[in-house]
Amino acid sequence: MPARLLILVLILAGGFGHRPAAGAELIMFESAGCPYCARWHREIGPIYPKTDEGKRAPLRRVDLAAPRPADLAAIANVVYTPTFVLLHEGREIGRIVGYNGDEAFWSLLGELVAKLDRQDIPKPVRKKPEPLT
Numbered sequence: 503m504p505a506r507l508l509i510l511v512l513i514l515a516g517g518f519g520h521r522p523a524a525g526a527e528l529i530m531f532e533s534a535g536c537p538y539c540a541r542w543h544r545e546i547g548p549i550y551p552k553t554d555e556g557k558r559a560p561l562r563r564v565d566l567a568a569p570r571p572a573d574l575a576a577i578a579n580v581v582y583t584p585t586f587v588l589l590h591e592g593r594e595i596g597r598i599v600g601y602n603g604d605e606a607f608w609s610l611l612g613e614l615v616a617k618l619d620r621q622d623i624p625k626p627v628r629k630k631p632e633p634l635t
Contacts, residue, residue, distance in 0.1 A: 526559035526590045526618060528611075529574065533566045533583040538601040542584055545604050555611055558618075559588060588614045 532539040550556040564574065566583055577587055577594060586598040588611075596614040601607060 526588060526595075526615075528555075528559040528561050529577070529587040529589060530561055530563050531566045531580045531583055531585040531587070532563060536583040539584045542601045542607070546607060555608075555615055558615065586611070588618075590618060 530539075530542075550561055564571065566580060566585075570577075573592065576592075580587070582599055584601050588595040588597065595617050598607065598610045598614070
């Protein structure tokens, strides 16, 4: 019985570690003291999860100064905060570097989401199998 309770607690708390989203996910790389991050959280943060974009690509916040989560190790060249990276099934679709107000953010995010709609998603290149000799 205690083992079942522990498993239930781990499941409810997400204790098995973060797994990449099956669909899309918006990663926000941020840093403490970043005024642009704070502005984004004031202007966009409260409404983002209620929008179509937020439902389609839930927000995941990552501290740029902290060790990178293993499932995000492939995201390279994040220098500035905030940087928003749209992922689909763990692959980067595109990114928004910086925050210059709500209109610019929604416009740029709309372009990234349109890539999902057009299925303009980068796919891994597969080599043709070598002929057997």
